[in-house]
Structures are given as structure tokens and as C-alpha cells.
Amino acid sequence: xxxxxxxxxxxxxxxxxxxxxxxxxxxxxxxxxxxxxxxxxxxxxxxxxxxxxxxxxxxxxxxxxxxxxxxxxxxxxxxxxxxxxxxxxxxxxxxxxxxxxxxxxxxxxxxxxxxxxxxxxxxxxxxxxxxxxxxxxxxxxxxxxxxxxxxxxxxxxxxxxxxxxxxxxxxxxxxxxxxxxxxxxxxxxxxxxxxxxxxxxxxxxxxxxxxxxxxxxxxxxxxxxxxxxxxxxxxxxxxxxxxxxxxxxxxxxxxxxxxxxxxxxxxxxxxxxxxxxxxxxxxxxxxxxxxxxxxxxxxxxxxxxxxxxxxxxxxxxxxxxxxxxxxxxxxxxxxxxxxxxxxxxxxxxxxxx
Amino acid sequence: xxxxxxxxxxxxxxxxxxxxxxxxxxxxxxxxxxxxxxxxxxxxxxxxxxxxxxxxxxxxxxxxxxxxxxxxxxxxxxxxxxxxxxxxxxxxxxxxxxxxxxxxxxxxxxxxxxxxxxxxxxxxxxxxxxxxxxxxxxxxxxxxxxxxxxxxxxxxxxxxxxxxxxxxxxxxxxxxxxxxxxxxxxxxxxxxxxxxxxxxxxxxxxxxxxxxxxxxxxxxxxxxxxxxxxxxxxxxxxxxxxxxxxxxxxxxxxxxxxxxxxxxxxxxxxxxxxxxxxxxxxxxxxxxxx
Numbered sequence: 001x002x003x004x005x006x007x008x009x010x011x012x013x014x015x016x017x018x019x020x021x022x023x024x025x026x027x028x029x030x031x032x033x034x035x036x037x038x039x040x041x042x043x044x045x046x047x048x049x050x051x052x053x054x055x056x057x058x059x060x061x062x063x064x065x066x067x068x069x070x071x072x073x074x075x076x077x078x079x080x081x082x083x084x085x086x087x088x089x090x091x092x093x094x095x096x097x098x099x100x101x102x103x104x105x106x107x108x109x110x111x112x113x114x115x116x117x118x119x120x121x122x123x124x125x126x127x128x129x130x131x132x133x134x135x136x137x138x139x140x141x142x143x144x145x146x147x148x149x150x151x152x153x154x155x156x157x158x159x160x161x162x163x164x165x166x167x168x169x170x171x172x173x174x175x176x177x178x179x180x181x182x183x184x185x186x187x188x189x190x191x192x193x194x195x196x197x198x199x200x201x202x203x204x205x206x207x208x209x210x211x212x213x214x215x216x217x218x219x220x221x222x223x224x225x226x227x228x229x230x231x232x233x234x235x236x237x238x239x240x241x242x243x244x245x246x247x248x249x250x251x252x253x254x255x256x257x258x259x260x261x262x263x264x265x266x267x268x269x270x271x272x273x274x275x276x277x278x279x280x281x282x283x284x285x286x287x288x289x290x291x292x293x294x295x296x297x298x299x300x301x302x303x304x305x306x307x308x309x310x311x312x313x314x315x316x317x318x319x320x321x322x323x324x325x326x327x328x329x330x331x332x333x334x335x336x337x338x339x340x341x342x343x344x345x346x347x348x349x350x351x352x353x
Numbered sequence: 354x355x356x357x358x359x360x361x362x363x364x365x366x367x368x369x370x371x372x373x374x375x376x377x378x379x380x381x382x383x384x385x386x387x388x389x390x391x392x393x394x395x396x397x398x399x400x401x402x403x404x405x406x407x408x409x410x411x412x413x414x415x416x417x418x419x420x421x422x423x424x425x426x427x428x429x430x431x432x433x434x435x436x437x438x439x440x441x442x443x444x445x446x447x448x449x450x451x452x453x454x455x456x457x458x459x460x461x462x463x464x465x466x467x468x469x470x471x472x473x474x475x476x477x478x479x480x481x482x483x484x485x486x487x488x489x490x491x492x493x494x495x496x497x498x499x500x501x502x503x504x505x506x507x508x509x510x511x512x513x514x515x516x517x518x519x520x521x522x523x524x525x526x527x528x529x530x531x532x533x534x535x536x537x538x539x540x541x542x543x544x545x546x547x548x549x550x551x552x553x554x555x556x557x558x559x560x561x562x563x564x565x566x567x568x569x570x571x572x573x574x575x576x577x578x579x580x581x582x583x584x585x586x587x588x589x590x591x592x593x594x595x596x597x598x599x600x601x602x603x604x605x606x607x608x609x610x611x612x613x614x615x616x617x618x619x620x621x622x623x624x625x626x627x628x629x630x631x632x633x634x635x636x637x638x639x640x641x642x643x
Binding site: 045047048049051052053055056057058059060062063065066069070072073123124125127128130131132135136142144146147148150151153154155156157158159160161162164165166167210213217242243246264267268270271272273274278299302303306307318319322325326329330332333334337 | 354355357358359361362364365366368369371372375376423424427428430431432434440441443444447448449450451453454455456457458459461462464465466485488492516517518521542543545546547548549552553556593596597600601608611612615618619622623626630634
């Protein structure tokens with residue numbers, strides 16, 4: 001096909017091999033991946049495409065870089081301690097002077113405080129999600145939902161400040177004393193008098209509860225909103241009350257989505273640093289496991305000690321803590337996204353009615 | 354049932370109201386002019402301020418914005434344009450992962466990446482760490498906003514012969530701009546409130562004062578580049594970091610300043626969040642009325 005040239009500048013570039021990239025048979029319609037790239041580049045968008053691809057690759061490189069630098073930095077500690085670093089021990093060490101470290105009390109501290117937060121925050125968050133998604137009067141929905149999300153906007157260090165001077169003395173100490181005097185007599189988990197300052201794993205767990213409620217309730221609310229209306233209508237048409245609809249139809253339907261929300265909240269609770277560091281009391285070898293005693297988490301140990309760590313082993317041990325944290329939250333995030341994705345697929349395919 | 358669930362909702366709001374009221378009450382007491390204009394004074398002396406932290410916060414946040422906004426928006430352009438390519442899927446996955454990494458681990462990464470090779474703590478390292486925290490928010494909101502732009506707009510532009518970059522920057526970006534700016538404001542609010550990544554990237558500096566660095570640089574006949582790198586390569590302080598340090602000290606005047614800093618930071622963060630959501634709300638109302 002020949003085009004009559006109108007002027008030099010406006011002569012369109014018709015590739016010699018015909019449209020479709022020129023390599024292989026020209027197929028009308030769909031372009032193969034390599035042909036699409038070549039077509040893009042031919043139109044002079046080389047720089048733009050390369051730049052945005054480079055930025056995308058940069059994101060991936062950052063993620064990989066974090067994992068890699070944690071791996072590298074912890075080499076000395078991994079070589080010296082191997083798996084015994086994270087293994088359960090009865091006698092714990094966290095000894096920068098003699099370079100002996102066991103991370104087990106820190107791991108249990110992290111898991112305990114996070115677990116307390118999850119156990120307390122999940123029911124509250126699910127109730128909030130039910131209220132905002134189903135039962136709330138329409139006019140109040142936006143303001144109330146917004147206010148719950150504002151809780152997530154408060155900086156962690158402000159939570160910590162309020163925690164030390166207000167929440168611990170006013171709430172945690174009385175609750176701790178009550179638990180210690182009643183359950184603490186026969187359950188080791190609640191044993192021992194709580195310090196007068198209130199600094200304890202319980203305090204950290206309670207503050208974490210407050211901090212993850214917005215996350216878990218927001219995702220749960222999205223799950224409930226995504227359940228197809230037909231489910232509700234079918235239940236109501238069969239004579240179910242509002243509560244029966246919620247508890248017997250909606251909750252089971254959205255259960256895996258709520259599980260995803262809980263896992264996301266757990267991930268946040270595991271990685272939370274400042275508020276926990278300020279209220280947990282910093283005792284990295286406290287081995288009784290009691291909630292009422294001061295302890296430490298992996299994040300709080302890093303925050304407290306890294307700037308002053310002198311020996312190579314100490315620094316390396318702290319970076320290994322960072323490696324464990326990174327691995328944990330990575331796995332949790334993958335699991336949570338997978339669950340939420342599975343729920344959304346189920347709603348998309350299951351809405352045929 | 355309404356009663357029970359409504360009760361829990363209000364119950365969850367109690368800590369928020371409590372924190373806001375308490376921080377405001379405590380913080381207002383220490384709010385005065387010298388708080389904003391002076392460096393920390395020695396213990397026992399009156400009229401100290403937190404100018405080092407205020408300037409440091411602005412500096413670190415600026416560096417973080419300059420890094421994260423271009424990178425985030427360009428990556429969002431790629432993800433919005435090619436969502437189903439391997440790289441597009443990987444970018445979305447990487448963004449999710451980055452948003453879940455604990456902020457202290459990001460601080461460790463900033464230390465390993467910049468502080469250790471350079472040999473000193475700096476605002477640059479802090480800015481890089483905060484930018485890693487800001488990027489996922491910016492990518493997510495920008496990508497959502499770009500996807501909301503009608504496909505016909507993009508196709509019309511390309512059909513008229515505009516190259517891809519012009520379509521993106523001059524057609525699609527202005528169409529999505531209010532959402533993108535909302536995302537940037539939310540990311541800034543989050544970045545300003547972060548402490549853990551700054552613990553060992555900027556370290557803290559009671560004597561940090563940009564005006565002084567610039568003045569001595571000018572007197573010493575340094576070039577703009579040298580003065581600039583001088584400002585960026587010192588240990589710095591931020592409001593959140595100084596607040597944390599002061600909260601650990603047993604001196605009432607330090608603790609009072611911590612409360613006032615908490616008030617300033619919380620006010621900024623809450624105002625930014627409210628503004629961002631108001632913008633979205635007004636936008637939706639305008640759209641709804643069309």
C-alpha cells in the first residue's frame with residue numbers, strides 16, 4: 001500500500017512488514033507481548049515507558065533490598081547462634097557484654113502482646129463492622145466510620161505518651177491488680193504483682209488492642225458490605241430476624257474475609273514499635289511469661305538498643321531480630337491478601353441468584 | 354442487637370476522644386512563642402523551644418516527599434496502564450508487602466543503605482526511610498484514581514495522536530488530580546507521625562538549626578551545593594523523635610514539651626486526614642450531582 005506524501009513531517013510511519021510488529025505473521029486484533037512492547041516503543045514513548053518501568057522495578061528492588069540487607073547484616077549472628085537463636089529456652093540470655101543472645105523471650109513477648117490484642121480486638125471490631133455495615137442509621141454511618149478510622153491516624157508515639165502517663169496508671173494498674181489477685185493465684189499467666197508504673201505485657205497488649213481495632217473493623221466492614229444483597233433478602237424473605245440474618249447467614253459467609261482482616265491486624269500488632277516500647281518495660285530476659293510482668297518485644301529491643309550497640313555481634317543479633325520480623329510480617333501479609341482475594345472471588349462467582 | 358453493637362462502636366471511640374482531649378489539655382499549657390522559635394535550653398532554664406525538631410521534621414518530610422511522590426506516581430502510572438503484566442502484578446504485590454513491613458525494619462534498612470556507607474547519621478537517611486513508608490500509600494491511591502478516569506478519555510487522546518507520556522501527564526493526571534493529592538496528603542500525615550525509622554537514621558540533634566548552617570556556610574564562602582549537602586548530612590531531630598526522647602526523661606519541663614509536641618503533631622495529622630477526606634466527600638458530591 002502506498003501513501004501519497006502530503007508533507008515530509010506528517011508522513012506516517014507504516015512499518016514495512018505491515019502492522020502488528022513486523023515479526024512473524026501479522027495478525028489482526030491481538031498483539032503478542034513482545035510485539036506490544038515494540039509497538040509502544042516505536043511511537044517515541046521509549047523514555048516514558050522505560051522510566052515508569054524503572055520506577056516499578058525500584059519498588060520491587062526496595063522490597064528485595066530490605067530482605068537482603070536484613071539477611072546480610074545478620075550473618076555474624078546467624079553463624080554464631082544458628083537456629084538456637086530463636087529456639088525455645090528455659091534460661092534466657094540477652095547479654096551484650098558477653099555477646100550471648102537468645103531471642104526466645106522476645107519472640108514470646110511479641111507473640112503474647114499481639115495475641116492479647118487480637119483476642120480482645122476481634123470481637124469488638126466485628127461488632128463495630130456489623131454495626132456500621134448493617135445496623136447503623138444511614139445518616140450516622142459516614143461520621144462514625146470516619147471517626148473510627150481517625151483512631152488509626154494517631155501517631156504511635158502519641159499513643160505511647162498517653163499510655164505511659166494516662167492509660168497505664170488509670171486502667172492497666174487496676175486491671176492488673178485485679179487479675180493478679182484473682183486469677184493470678186493459680187494461673188501463671190496472670191501471676192505476680194504488676195509494677196506500680198503499670199509497665200507490663202498486659203499494658204502493651206491493651207494499647208495494641210486499641211491500635212488495631214480500626215484496621216480489623218475497616219476490613220471486616222468491607223467484607224460485610226461486599227456480601228451480595230440477595231443473601232440478606234433471601235434470609236429475610238424466609239422469615240429470619242435481623243440478628244438471625246447477621247449471625248447465621250452473613251457471619252459464616254464472610255468468615256474467611258474476617259479471618260483475613262484479623263491476620264492483617266495481627267501483622268500490624270507484630271510490627272508496632274513505639275507505643276509498645278514505651279509501655280512494655282524493657283526486660284528482654286523475663287521468662288515467667290506472665291502478662292503482668294515487664295517484658296520486651298523484638299521491635300522494642302531493636303528500638304531500645306540499636307543506636308547504642310557497639311559490638312558487631314550485638315548489632316548483628318538485633319538485625320537478625322529484624323529479619324525474623326520481616327519474615328513474619330511478609331508471610332502474614334501474603335496469607336491475608338490470599339484470604340481476602342479468595343473471599344472476593346467467591347462473592348463474584350457465588351452471586352448468581 | 355443494635356444496642357450491643359452500637360455500644361461497642363462508642364466504646365472504641367472512647368480512647369480516641371480521651372487521647373485528643375488529654376493531649377490538647379496538656380499540650381496547650383506549653384504552647385508559646387519560644388516553643389516554636391528557640392532551640393532546647395539547658396535544664397532549669399526557661400524559654401527553651403523545639404526549633405531543631407520543627408526544622409528537622411520539615412526537612413525530613415520534604416526529602417521524603419521529593420523521593421516518594423515522583424517514584425510512587427510513576428509506578429502507579431505503570432500499574433494502572435499494565436495491570437495484568439507480570440511486572441504490574443509484582444508491583445502491586447510489592448506495594449502490599451512494603452506497606453506491611455514494620456517501620457523499625459525500614460529504619461534498619463535505611464541504616465544499612467545510607468548511614469553505614471556514609472559513616473554518619475543524616476536527614477537524607479531519614480528522608481529515604483520515611484519515603485519508603487510513604488510510597489505504598491501514594492501508589493495505591495494514585496492507581497485507584499487513575500483507574501477511575503474513563504477509558505474513553507485516554508483513548509480519545511491517543512486517537513488524536515498524542516504520545517503516551519503526554520496523555521498520561523496532561524490528560525489523565527489532571528483528571529485524577531484531586532484523588533492523587535488526597536493520597537499524597539494522607540501519606541504525608543503518615544510520614545510525619547513516624548518515629549521508629551528515624552531512631553537510627555537521623556539519631557537526634559539538640560543543636561540542629563538550618564539558619565545557622567546556612568549562615569556559617571555563606572560566611573565560609575561555600576557553594577550552594579556544599580551548604581545543601583551540609584544541611585542534609587547532619588544528624589537531625591524530628592518532633593516525633595524528640596517527643597519520644599523527652600518522654601523517657603524524668604524532668605517535668607521535658608515531659609511538658611513532649612506533650613506540646615504531641616499536640617502539634619496530632620493536630621497536624623488529624624487536620625490532614627480530615628482535609629483529605631473532605632476533599633473526597635466534596636468531589637463525590639459534585640460527581641453525584643452531575
